[in-house]
Amino acid sequence: MVFEILQYSFMQRALLSGAVVAATCSVVGLFLVLRRQSLFGDALSHVAFGGIAVGLFTSIYPIWTALVVSVLASLGITKLRQSTKIPPDAAVAIMLSSGLAVGIVLIGLAGGFSLDLESFLFGSILLIGMQDQIMILLLSAAVLLIVFKLHKQLMYVAFSEDQARVSGINVTRLNYLFIGLASLAVIASLRLVGVLLISSLIVIPNITAMMFGKGFKKTALISIIIAVLSVLIGIVISYVANLAPGGTIVLITIFILLGTISAKSVTKRIKMRKDIKMVESH
Amino acid sequence: MQDVASVKNLSYTYQVTSTSFSSRVLENISFSINEGDLLGVIGPNGAGKTTLFSCILGLLKDYRGEIRIFDQDIRKNSSVLKSIGYIPQQKSIEQTFPATVDEIVSLGMIGKENISKEKVASSLKMVDLSDQMHKRIGELSGGQQQRILIAKALVSEPKLLILDEPTTSVDVETPNKFYTLIKNLNQKNNISIMWASHDLDAVNKIANKVMCLNQTMFFHGDTNEFFGSNELIRMYSESSMQLHMHSHSNQKKKELDSIYIQGHVDTP
Numbered sequence: 262m263v264f265e266i267l268q269y270s271f272m273q274r275a276l277l278s279g280a281v282v283a284a285t286c287s288v289v290g291l292f293l294v295l296r297r298q299s300l301f302g303d304a305l306s307h308v309a310f311g312g313i314a315v316g317l318f319t320s321i322y323p324i325w326t327a328l329v330v331s332v333l334a335s336l337g338i339t340k341l342r343q344s345t346k347i348p349p350d351a352a353v354a355i356m357l358s359s360g361l362a363v364g365i366v367l368i369g370l371a372g373g374f375s376l377d378l379e380s381f382l383f384g385s386i387l388l389i390g391m392q393d394q395i396m397i398l399l400l401s402a403a404v405l406l407i408v409f410k411l412h413k414q415l416m417y418v419a420f421s422e423d424q425a426r427v428s429g430i431n432v433t434r435l436n437y438l439f440i441g442l443a444s445l446a447v448i449a450s451l452r453l454v455g456v457l458l459i460s461s462l463i464v465i466p467n468i469t470a471m472m473f474g475k476g477f478k479k480t481a482l483i484s485i486i487i488a489v490l491s492v493l494i495g496i497v498i499s500y501v502a503n504l505a506p507g508g509t510i511v512l513i514t515i516f517i518l519l520g521t522i523s524a525k526s527v528t529k530r531i532k533m534r535k536d537i538k539m540v541e542s543h
Numbered sequence: 544m545q546d547v548a549s550v551k552n553l554s555y556t557y558q559v560t561s562t563s564f565s566s567r568v569l570e571n572i573s574f575s576i577n578e579g580d581l582l583g584v585i586g587p588n589g590a591g592k593t594t595l596f597s598c599i600l601g602l603l604k605d606y607r608g609e610i611r612i613f614d615q616d617i618r619k620n621s622s623v624l625k626s627i628g629y630i631p632q633q634k635s636i637e638q639t640f641p642a643t644v645d646e647i648v649s650l651g652m653i654g655k656e657n658i659s660k661e662k663v664a665s666s667l668k669m670v671d672l673s674d675q676m677h678k679r680i681g682e683l684s685g686g687q688q689q690r691i692l693i694a695k696a697l698v699s700e701p702k703l704l705i706l707d708e709p710t711t712s713v714d715v716e717t718p719n720k721f722y723t724l725i726k727n728l729n730q731k732n733n734i735s736i737m738w739a740s741h742d743l744d745a746v747n748k749i750a751n752k753v754m755c756l757n758q759t760m761f762f763h764g765d766t767n768e769f770f771g772s773n774e775l776i777r778m779y780s781e782s783s784m785q786l787h788m789h790s791h792s793n794q795k796k797k798e799l800d801s802i803y804i805q806g807h808v809d810t811p
Contacts, residue, residue: 295640417650420642424692427600427629428699429622429654474679476643 266500275386275453275506278397279492282450283462285401287470287488288408289446290463291481292439294471295419297349301440302460304353305447308334308360310456313381314367323381324396324448331444334360339440343433384455384507386496393452400449404442415439416477453492455507462488465514469521487517546614547703547735548599549575553608555594567758568594572608574754574763576703576737581729583750583766584739587783590756592739593632596705599737600629612703625654628696632707632739636688638681644691645676651695666694669732670724686710686717690724697728704728706738718742722749743770757782 266272286302293301312330316323334356342352368378380388389397408415417425418432418439426432450459470484495510502509555569568591576582584592597603599610601617601624609616615623628651648663667673670690675683680691689709696704706725710718726749728734740746746753747770755762755769761782762769769775 291641413650413653416642416646417653420640420647420650421631423602423631424629424695426602427624427627428651429625471639471641475641476677476679477641477646480641 266497271387271389272496272500274389274391274394275496276493278389278394279453279496279510280489281401282397282453283466283488283492284485285404285446286450286459286462287466287484288405288481289443291467291470291484292408292415292419293443294464294467295416298353299464300350300353300357300460301443302447302463304338304356304360305331305335305444306451306456306459307357307364309444309447309451310381311360311363311367313378313451313456314364314371317378318367318371322392323377324393324451327451328400328445328448330360330363331448332441335440335444336437339437380455381451382456383505384453384458384510386453386500386506389452397449397452400445404445404449407438407442411435411438412481453496453506454510455505458507458511461511461514462492465511465518466491469514469518472521472525487514491517545578546575547578547580547612548737549611549614550595550599551609551611553595553598553606553610555591555598555603555606557594569598569606570759572756572760574760576735576752578735579729579733580752581725581736581738581750582752582754583746584737584754584756585741585743585746585779586739586756590783591758592756593707595756596629596707596737596739600624600627600705625699626702628693628699628701628704628734630689630692630696630704630706630709632709632711636680640679640681642680643677644672644680644683647680647691648695648698651698655699662698663694666697667691669697669728670694684717686721689721693724693728701734704734704736704738706736708739708741710740710742718745725749755779755782 267276290299290302293299309327309331311334312327313323315321315330316326319326338352338356341347342349347355377388414425414430414435417428417430418435422432446463447459450462454462466484466488467480469487470480473480473483475483491513492510495513496506498504498513499506499509551573553569553572554567556565556567558565568589572591572595584595586592594603598606599612599617601621604618611617612623612626617624644667645660645663648666649660651666652662664673664676667676670693672687672690672694675687675691680688683691693704693706693709710721722745725736725738729736729749738746738750747766750766752764753762753766753769754760755775757779761778762775
């Protein structure tokens with residue numbers, strides 16, 4: 262049956278875009294998690310929702326309007342946070358609610374929810390067209406290339422901003438660039454996962470990967486594998502069982518997380534028992 | 544002997560954003576560090592030690608006065624800051640931070656032309672942690688983590704090391720090992736060091752110069768001169784006590800203010 266599904270061109274598009282988007286979200290997400298900005302992805306996706314509403318209201322391709330609005334809003338909030346010392350969680354709250362507010366007002370003016378808007382909220386496989394796929398591949402490639410080039414600097418900033426600054430890294434410029442890249446990653450994922458669930462794809466694979474207790478490169482690799490597998494399996498299951506792809510993908514990431522927690526706990530218990538037996542035998 | 548760093552008439556005032564509240568932390572500080580110096584910076588909490596280091600490291604730019612590293616004004620030529628290694632006052636690193644020791648140490652080489660695994664290995668050898676190279680940094684003790692940060696600073700071959708109370712989060716047995724390391728880096732590797740510490744005994748034993756900071760600087764000179772003078776030590780203790788009481792009374796005032804703001808008296 263799986264081979265049969267793979268014959269459909271819309272499914273091929275969804276799987277290819279999904280794998281690329283998953284890798285992009287997990288790579289950007291690792292730095293967001295390490296910077297304790299896990300909820301920033303959520304705020305960005307809600308701002309993107311406002312941008313989508315602008316697109317639907319003005320009859321411009323919504324992804325482009327979401328892209329412009331998200332990048333501008335994320336850079337603006339970063340500037341505001343730096344100049345007024347607003348706490349990071351408050352900045353997230355401001356972004357999140359203002360994006361949602363713009364979206365709701367414009368949707369109201371446009372006469373309510375449409376099928377297209379619903380697909381942006383909850384994700385859709387069927388609606389990924391050629392234009393979407395090109396956009397997803399271009400944005401993801403740009404984000405992955407830049408993050409790959411700057412991963413050491415980004416890791417240094419996540420480890421210690423002050424020490425990174427002393428070593429000559431322009432932390433302020435790097436922060437702006439990274440937030441811009443995070444916006445691009447969110448926009449690339451919009452079509453597939455939907456506004457409401459993007460942040461889970463950004464956060465959960467990384468939290469799971471960090472539980473393996475490896476170094477930076479291995480953690481990033483494990484996170485990418487978890488994210489890509491979740492998306493591919495999620496897309497197939499959602500098509501077969503007629504479920505929302507975004508929700509299915511996120512549920513799979515949560516199953517993997519719970520599985521990892523359980524496996525860790527069992528391994529820990531076995532090790533403890535071994536240690537106790539060793540002490541007793543001595 | 545060449546000046547590694549020289550500070551002239553340095554003053555710094557913290558301005559709280561969007562209020563008129565300001566707090567002067569450093570006032571008219573002047574001193575220099577020569578090649579091979581190990582300068583112990585002592586002073587109570589709130590004396591301005593971290594602020595002084597932040598100015599020298601270029602983290603705070605809005606100071607008054609002049610800071611020169613190897614005779615270059617850091618405002619005009621910030622690239623000279625790359626010759627400084629910095630070990631901050633730091634609580635232990637988060638246990639889940641996903642980076643191995645060698646990954647953290649190699650961060651010190653960012654921006655350098657020759658990045659080599661050998662350098663990472665030799666820096667770890669200098670801090671006696673070669674066997675921990677592939678462990679995750681969060682698994683190490685506080686003292687080991689501080690030594691890893693020193694190794695990270697050493698890979699960039701600094702001419703000046705700034706250590707801001709490096710033993711704050713270190714377990715009880717480790718400080719002596721740490722002090723021996725600092726002394727070796729200074730004497731064997733010829734790295735000039737500025738080291739903030741509350742451990743006067745250790746400063747007396749290993750530093751060749753001492754600076755007493757208490758918002759203003761009331762002593763800068765040879766360690767023997769300072770610790771050999773009962774009068775200077777008495778003055779230092781008194782001034783530390785005054786600063787402690789001043790900050791304590793400010794804290795009390797803030798508490799009273801907050802009670803005043805939160806309280807409510809009903810109109811009769």
